[in-house]
Amino acid sequence: MPLDQPSILRTLMxxxxxLAAAAWLVTRDAHAAEDIFQTVAVRAxxxxxxxxxxxxxxxxxxxxxxxxxxxxxxxxxxxxxGIDAAVLERVxxxxxxxxxxxxxxAALRACLEAVPEASRRLLRLRYADxxxxxxxxxxxxxxxxxxxxxxxxxHAALRRCVEGKLAAAGGADR
Amino acid sequence: MSGEPDHPDDDALxxxxxxxLDGAGDAAERAAVAELLGRDPRARGMLxxxxxxxVVAAETVGLPSVAGPASVAADEGPRPxxxxxxxxxxxxxxxxxxxxxxxxxxxxxxxxxxxxPTHAVLTAGSGPRRLCAASGAIHVDPxxxxxxxxxxxxxxxxxxxxxxxxxxxxxxxxxxGDTSLRVLRPASTERRFELAAGTLxxxxxxxxxxxxxxxxxxxxxxxxxxxCRIRAGATAAVVHVHGGVVRVVRRLDGAAVEVADGEQITxxxxxxxxxxxxxxxxPADAWHLEPDREGAISWGVPGFAVDGAAAGVRARPLLxxxxxxxxILLHVVAGAARRGDGRPVRLDAATRIRxxxxxxxxxxVRFGFSTQRMQGMFAGKFEVDxxxxxxxxxxxxWEADLAVGDFQALFPxxxxxxxxxxxxxxxxxxxxxxAGLAITxxxxxxx
Numbered sequence: 001m002p003l004d005q006p007s008i009l010r011t012l013m014x015x016x017x018x019l020a021a022a023a024w025l026v027t028r029d030a031h032a033a034e035d036i037f038q039t040v041a042v043r044a045x046x047x048x049x050x051x052x053x054x055x056x057x058x059x060x061x062x063x064x065x066x067x068x069x070x071x072x073x074x075x076x077x078x079x080x081x082g083i084d085a086a087v088l089e090r091v092x093x094x095x096x097x098x099x100x101x102x103x104x105x106a107a108l109r110a111c112l113e114a115v116p117e118a119s120r121r122l123l124r125l126r127y128a129d130x131x132x133x134x135x136x137x138x139x140x141x142x143x144x145x146x147x148x149x150x151x152x153x154x155h156a157a158l159r160r161c162v163e164g165k166l167a168a169a170g171g172a173d174r
Numbered sequence: 175m176s177g178e179p180d181h182p183d184d185d186a187l188x189x190x191x192x193x194x195l196d197g198a199g200d201a202a203e204r205a206a207v208a209e210l211l212g213r214d215p216r217a218r219g220m221l222x223x224x225x226x227x228x229v230v231a232a233e234t235v236g237l238p239s240v241a242g243p244a245s246v247a248a249d250e251g252p253r254p255x256x257x258x259x260x261x262x263x264x265x266x267x268x269x270x271x272x273x274x275x276x277x278x279x280x281x282x283x284x285x286x287x288x289x290x291p292t293h294a295v296l297t298a299g300s301g302p303r304r305l306c307a308a309s310g311a312i313h314v315d316p317x318x319x320x321x322x323x324x325x326x327x328x329x330x331x332x333x334x335x336x337x338x339x340x341x342x343x344x345x346x347x348x349x350x351g352d353t354s355l356r357v358l359r360p361a362s363t364e365r366r367f368e369l370a371a372g373t374l375x376x377x378x379x380x381x382x383x384x385x386x387x388x389x390x391x392x393x394x395x396x397x398x399x400x401x402c403r404i405r406a407g408a409t410a411a412v413v414h415v416h417g418g419v420v421r422v423v424r425r426l427d428g429a430a431v432e433v434a435d436g437e438q439i440t441x442x443x444x445x446x447x448x449x450x451x452x453x454x455x456x457p458a459d460a461w462h463l464e465p466d467r468e469g470a471i472s473w474g475v476p477g478f479a480v481d482g483a484a485a486g487v488r489a490r491p492l493l494x495x496x497x498x499x500x501x502i503l504l505h506v507v508a509g510a511a512r513r514g515d516g517r518p519v520r521l522d523a524a525t526r527i528r529x530x531x532x533x534x535x536x537x538x539v540r541f542g543f544s545t546q547r548m549q550g551m552f553a554g555k556f557e558v559d560x561x562x563x564x565x566x567x568x569x570x571x572w573e574a575d576l577a578v579g580d581f582q583a584l585f586p587x588x589x590x591x592x593x594x595x596x597x598x599x600x601x602x603x604x605x606x607x608x609a610g611l612a613i614t615x616x617x618x619x620x621x
Contacts, residue, residue: 004608005491005503006503006607006608009503009606013500016500017226017229017230020229021222021226021228021229022225024225024228024229025195025221025225025274028228029312029314030228030229030231031304031314033229034229034232038501038549041493041501042491042493045491045493046490046491064357072567082388083208083211084208084212086212087208087211087218090212090218091218091221093224094215094218094219094222095222095266105226105230108226108230109230109234112227112230112231113232115235120235123231123235124231124235125510126228126584127227127228127229127231127232127235128231128232128235129311129312129313130310130312132196132197132312133192133193133196135310139353140288144198146387148189148192148193148196148198149189151192152185152188152189152191155220155223155227156184156185156186156188156225158222158223158227159184159220
């Protein structure tokens, strides 16, 4: 029996962040990525396709998201970042393989809440405001390489923070 | 959290990916990274993490700054827009009234004393909005006090979203829902805007100095100390004047006409005849949904009569965006309260609204309507929820016959009662649950 609309919406909302992340890989614009997720969600619940299982819906949503993101970038003549479609497909398959993994995303949110103000500012300029690193560097009065280094250290710290929280939660569960 | 590297190799790989996603590197480096991503699951894992970090960071730390987009200082200081953002939405109706009636005290002062070439300042707003700044930055739900410069694009992203601006000491602008307004570079002392689509109200004190020029796809509207409402689309523009005189120029051939208080004009690409100014029609007190009339159904799917049951308009799903929260799934039927004769529909204390419809199973139905002041600005929405046992059974479904006083104001700061207001849309919906809602009739009448 095909999934009903509440089930479709519930599933998509569980995958919201990862679908938006897939769109971001193409658009590099977090707000556009969210718009694309919304568009895909509306298409799913408006009956553009029928889904017999959640797995089918999620696969469809990732493909739809990728195409919508590529269309968005073409319309805005965005420069390609060099991630080809085959890589995007493998990344999507790996996301599907690990599942919605709400615990990891919750840990990430908690880690982001804890970052110091200077790092928040860097993240805001780069990802919330969608500025290129050269513009971020100009605003910070720093060099481009320094911004790359600060961002990569910040991402590394976030990864470590997430793993730490997941490990602690796992230990507490046991 | 410490900023120490996790592992030297990981750190280097992350730095490479960060630069790659920024479009850095020559062709050889980009090809090398692409090849690496193709063969190395660890690199793809980092790429996935980076993308998740970007999206979640945009949600978590993506609060708009208050100062102008070109200001570095705005990003340096404590972020005054962060904490008050939710609060700003709660107090906006009173700010709106202040802005339009009293002339914007504090924010207008900052607007006129700033050295930046600002052309308007946000004074209030509600619902999902977005400011695409000329600098390329995007600000979600920009707060009051935000200045706009040439090139900035302000969008309302739902039909119930609103944003008010000050464009001078004595002139206020309000954009309605689903509207895009771009600030253009001024030609002289006038302020220029591009209204790509949607509805814009210009409210000026009589005789106010400062000309406002609005460029629509089919017409250019010049308001010099005048008040009017402009509805613009890709092929038509409609201007209602309710104060002073507005000059309207048809882009197609440059034909110009002056439209005075109480008059209206429609510029439509399909009508090549000379633009005609007409008196605005007197309001009516009755209306009924005519599903077959073009534009009558603003949301829903027309159905067919089956087994003697009336043909209805079936609800369509609508994902309702809500700032800072997950969107809500609605199932909606909505009709535009426009009469065939063009007369606006006015509500008063004796007005009743009757809905007839059916659901496939018992469900609570929300009924509502949106309003504006007569020929004026948005006045809010009014809604009421009726559980199944309050829906009166009739031959082919149920009926809800409601006095306007039965509806509650969603934005009491705009209007606490619908009496004297013009109705724009009438709707019925179920929330999250798809109960198979269909509406067979809606009528407004005066008892």
